Amino acid sequence: MGTPEQSRYVRYRWWGLLAISLGVATIIMDATIVSVAIPSVVGDLGISSTQIQWVQEIYTLLFAALLLTWGRIADRVGRRRIMLLGVVIFVGASLMCALAGSGGLLILGRALQGLGGSMILPTTLALLNANFQGRERGIAFAVWGSTIGGMAAVGPLLGGWLIENASWRWAFGINLPVGALVIAGLLLFVAESSESTVGRDQRLDVGGALLSILGFGALVFGLIEGRSYGWWSPTEDAPFTVASLSPVPWVFLIAALSLTAFVLAQRRRTLAGQGVILDLSLFRIRSFANGNLTALIVSFGEFGLILSLPLWFQNVLGYTAFQAGLALLPLAAGSFLASGAVAGLSRRYSPIIVVRIGLSLEVLGIAVLALLIRPDSTAWLTSPLLFVYGLGVGLATAQLTSVILAEVPVERSGQGSATQSTARQTGSALGIAVLGTAFFTTLRDGTRDGTADAVAASPALAPAVDSVDASSGGTISALAENPATAFIADAARDAMTNGASLAGWIAAGALVIGLLTSLRIHPVPAEDEGVGKDDSGHPEAPPAAGGTAAEPGRKP
Structure with a gap:
């Protein structure tokens, strides 16, 4: 039956989900x-x-670098804590951040936000x-995933409204x-949980934590x-060079060496029976290994629209920040609607089919x-397509998480959660890098190509052309107002539209690859969820006595 407190957590678990x-x-x-408030x-x-x-960027950098470490610490000292x-x-x-009076204080505040965020997501x-x-877990993950997809679209809307009607400081104050x-x-509705007492007796792998932070931090940087x-x-923006090279390849070298050392150290400590940051045996679980690969690829593709469309709405169509948020609202609506559809779909299909x-x-x-986006497109074109896309995000994001963690033993769920979160963040950073490069390079080159003859005839126009790239398209409206530079704005609108289209095609290609990799994942019976598998595919023995600290709703 459990204690009255545990019974209360079970009774109100859906409030806890909220x-x-x-x-x-x-x-x-x-x-x-924040992206709207800049x-x-x-x-x-x-x-x-x-x-x-x-x-x-400081937020993303710390967020991604610390996920694994906090996931492991949470397993030991308590996830709710x-x-x-x-x-x-x-x-x-x-x-x-809301009270910051200088750029330095704002950056420090954002760094601390990244620290806090890295503790929140895996837990x-x-x-x-x-x-x-069982099925309840699928619904819970659906709500979780739809929240991510929905907030990614609602954020710009709320940010635009706050900025236009209050101040950018309320973007943080809210x-x-x-x-x-x-x-x-x-405190009221969520029970504490942690790993078994056996796991807590092991010393924390400080060296592994430092290597993972350095490796993932350098990779994302x-x-x-x-x-x-x-x-x-x-x-020209590079702060320094080493052997005539940009700092970036050297940073990637540091990332590769650190992550290689991290994996070797984790393997050595596992064989010695010592505590680790990442239990590599989790990757012997096929759903976990293949699911993380799929999550990385899918996260790469899912940021294609969120990256380029807000800029396209504002700089090509001339929307305000609030109007751009409204134009993205169908994505949020589709994502939230998907969370309601998951309950019915989960009764007929396994989570991987829903993915x-x-x-x-x-x-x-x-x-x-x-395929269809044009410089003179309207929200009548984008809204239904964003709604369909949002439905897909709501169905795939959460259920993929459910698939990844389905066979991970509960006492190791912090590590499993942090690993899949790190895979997603790495994929997102890679997507932003690749899609951003495609989008902004097309904007720059397309604008220059479209105005090359005019600039050759009148070199004084070159700074106006360069301002388009320097401002990420922000000067298009001002250029359009001046008859002498209106042709530059037209070329820039065409180039930005082509850039958004190219980013969309790359994202679609990545999602197709993610769909193909998902074919390697087999459905997991509901009764096997939360139970690890050995190399032969059979359930592992249950954890030793002492189990998790308090896990209401789970059958012994």
């Missing part, structure tokens, strides 16, 4: 709002272009894995009341800065949009 999902919504919403931040604080980059700490840090950092998945099972609700929900500093030869349905819808939506 609190956990709201925690995820906070970090996703914040990331998307122009207002620049105008208010007068920060440099380098500081602008770091306001956006770490999530609560992460929310407190995130809310405090948001207050620092949300581990808590869902511990508190739900996290305070939302964070308070998350903390209350976690290289992916982010490749376009700015040069993938091989240095650009494939979702990926197919994503490919359909983004490929047709890439």
